[in-house]
Amino acid sequence: MSFWLHSSPIQPWLFSTRRLSRRRVSRPAPRVLTLSMHSSFATCSTRQTALIIGATGQVGQHLLRELLASSHFTRVTEAGRRVTPANKLPSAATSKLEQVVIDFENTEGLKQILSKEKQDVVFITLGTKAKLAGSPANFEKIDREYVVNAAKAARSTDPEHRQRIVYCSSGMSNPSSSALYIRSKGLTEKALADLGYSDCIIFNPGMLQNLHRDYSHTLETILSRIASFLSYFTWRLGIDVDALAKSMRIAGEFGTGALPFVAEASEKSWGGATFTTVGNRGAVRLSREPL
Ligand SMILES: NC(=O)c1ccc[n+]([C@@H]2O[C@H](COP(=O)([O-])OP(=O)(O)OC[C@H]3O[C@@H](n4cnc5c(N)ncnc54)[C@H](OP(=O)(O)O)[C@@H]3O)[C@@H](O)[C@H]2O)c1
DSSP states (O other), X not given: OOEEEESSSOOGGGGOOOOOOHHHHTXXXXXXXXXESSOOOOOTTSOEEEEEEOTTSHHHHHHHHHXXXXXXXXXXXXXXXXXXXXXXXXXXXXXXXXXXXXXXXXHHXXXXXXXXXXXXXXXXXXXXXXXXXXXXXXXXXXXXXXXHHHHHHHSOSOTTOOOEEEEEOOTTOOTTOSSHHHHHHHHHHHHHHTTOOSEEEXXXXXXXXXXXXXXXXXXXXXXXXXXXXXTTTOSSSEEEHHHHHHHHHHHHHHOGGGOOGGGOOEEEESSSSEEEEXXXXXXXXXXTSOO
């Protein structure tokens, strides 16, 4: 396997926004990976531990399976207001799983529980909808405060411990927007980037496809079907939840410095700390890599 060595974890040429036709990318994927020379951050060769918050959700369910199946992660902790029932867990690899029920309202308790284990990679797929939250204030509390508080609680106090965070945000996120949903996502990204993780990777997917919810959400179902149809023509609008989960797992394993160029990762900053973003098309393409 060949690597391109470079001195900075993010090289501008890596993030070219060149349009690549479907025909072009369906050829055998070039095995070009990047490796940060100066980063001591563990990449795919080192075994790591993972924490997932939001594992009972649509993306989270698939991500939990990905993490359990990955030989890269020696230990996986699932934390949430409820945890995945045993009959929904894959029979193999559950020996490395730890499940913890947490109360997101209790920030002290959150800290005690989430900082107990030294987590190398923190994955967050927690989120809600304004309709489910009941009010804009409650939406922001769950969608942003819970996410940021959990990420803060899982942040190691050991300066030698390099940690990565991988968060599932949304396309069009913007902290200055007047629209509640995308503003909350943008503010969450900003807050996560400010937490000082060694590597912060944020996914900005379009409409999620192949959802199997216990409740019906008419608008989401309609938009998801439209995005699913349009996916035949463009990879920018929607992504299957299992594909997104796979891409998040790969990003967690490889990190910014070694992400395959097909991810089309780019560097972003919302006024302060910088972070890495992977858009819908990059996530679709990354999920097709044999990794
Ligand atoms: N729907 C889309 O098309 C779309 C598009 C782009 C981005 N996104 C974003 O992608 C992320 C993942 O989406 P998803 O569809 O996988 O989400 P989801 O199925 O709604 O799952 C959300 C997760 O958050 C947890 N959660 C929700 N409300 C909570 C609360 N009050 N307290 C504690 N935990 C709570 C859920 O736990 P429980 O299982 O206990 O409820 C679940 O684990 C979300 O942030 C979403 O906004 C969605």
